[in-house]
Amino acid sequence: MKKKVAVIHPEAGFSSSGGSQLSAYEMAEHLAEFFDVKLLSSSKCSEHSVVIPCIPRGKVKKLQRSKTMNWLLTRFVTNPSLLIEAITSFLTYTPYLMLKRFDVVYPNNDYGGLAVAAVIRKLFNTPILYTERAGMVSNGKVLRRNLKFKPDCLVVFNEGTKSYVHSIAPQQRVEVIPNGVNLEKFSPNGEKFDHGLSGKVVLTVGALNKQNHKRIHLAIDAVSRLDNVSLLICGDGPDIQFFHNLCEQKLGANRFKIVKVDFSDIPNVYRSVDMFTLPSKDEPFGRVYLEAMASGLPVVATDDAMRRALIGNAGIVCDVTNATEYSNAIAASLSKDWGSTPIEQSSGYSWERVAEQYADVIDTL
Template structure:
């Protein structure tokens, strides 16, 4: 008989803008080859969805666009959307999993899902599989917190994080499996988004928040130093007006667009440009780099071990803080003939191969 796997992510059916909810959805789709899979979410998003009511983080984030409510909520917690999702999902998902038992529980929504899985393990000894998507962000603060739940197997994205986990908790089982990309969805063939920009177009994707680690302003500064190059920004957030004004000052009205699209339209956005960049300070993995390469695009990114590994010979890493060096890297990426290098690099991270690696772990639990 096939094992019953319960994948948890309340946001999976509500929003498709984050890496964890997309990964939960993709994992549910691809693990069905091996198991009976249920994706526990607050909204219907696939045939594998089991809708269990709670307040997903996306609903709270919408409320936070109102300044007074944002001020009030941030008095309660530094990340109120995650806290409220965690509390409300704990109250509904835990009873469900007591009544509808699983052979393995795979939470994907940080400490909220881990808390549910922890209680179920206490009652039924159900093993917990967990992927730490925060990696070494904030010097491993989130990682250290989640290690307290002691999942039966922790999956991380790279060797650096694995070594850190073993130094913090030598008894913890840790496996290294990279993130995946849907090659049937992200590829060079298909419709292109009509952005109306002229010349070579660079795409960047990320939340438009001055306080986060995406550093979209660095991409704006670098593109401003090039001729006949435009910037397409795909994202939303509390500081959209700020970034639009910065683009207007640095690039002029004809050399930028800021867009917000549905997830189903994102592949067309990738196909409509010449290269991709994201100068974020740190990334646990960087799913958007895979999506870009799978769409045939060269990537320009921050120079660190993780991005050197992901991008390989399909792009250029550089010191993005240095605007001149960053601009030169973009110019070089636009000038080179990358042939099939981005596609070949992305093929190493297909969801099929990733799901197969996860199946080996699940079978061992």
């Protein structure tokens, strides 16, 4: 009899704008080859979905677009969307897991899912598998908080994060497993997005929020220093008008476009450009770099250990805070024939290979 695995993410199916939502969906799809998998979410998104009502963070974020609602919701907490999702999902997901016994609980929605899993482990001794997707963002603040739940196995994306975990929790079991990419979906072959931009086109993808770690303003500045190069920004967020105004100021009206597309159309966007860049700080992993490389694009990114390992010879890492160095790297990337190198680099991160590593870990639990 196959082991029963509960994968948790209330936002899966409701939104595809975050890495954890997509990873939960992809993981459930590929782990189903090895186990009896149920994806607990607030929306139907696959044959493995079990729809359990709650208020996912995306619904709260939509309310926050109203200045009045945002003021009310943020009076007492800095991240009301995550808190409301955590509370409402705790009230509905916990009873379900008490009735439907699983062999492993795998939450993917930060402390909300971990709280549910902790209760189930307390009652039934059910082991917890958890992937820390925040990594060292905010100097490991989220990581340290989630370690308090003491998952039976913690998965991180690189050896540096593993070493940090062991420095503060020596007894914690930690495995290093990368994220995956859907190589069937992301490839150079297929339809292209009609962006209408001229010259060479650089793509960046990310939430348009001045407070996050994506630092898209650095990409805007770097591209503005190049001739006959346009910038396509794919994303949405509370500060979209700020980034629109910044692009108009730096690039002019005809050298940029900001678009929001359904996740199913994202592969077409990658195929429509010449290269990809994202100048994040402390990006925990960076699924978008894999998607870009699988689509045949070279990448220019922040020079850190994770990016050097992820990108390999399929792009250029540099000091993105140095505008001259960053723009020179983009220019060099656009002028080079990269051949099949980006595709070859991404091939080692297929979801099939990643799921096999997770299956091995689950078998030990």
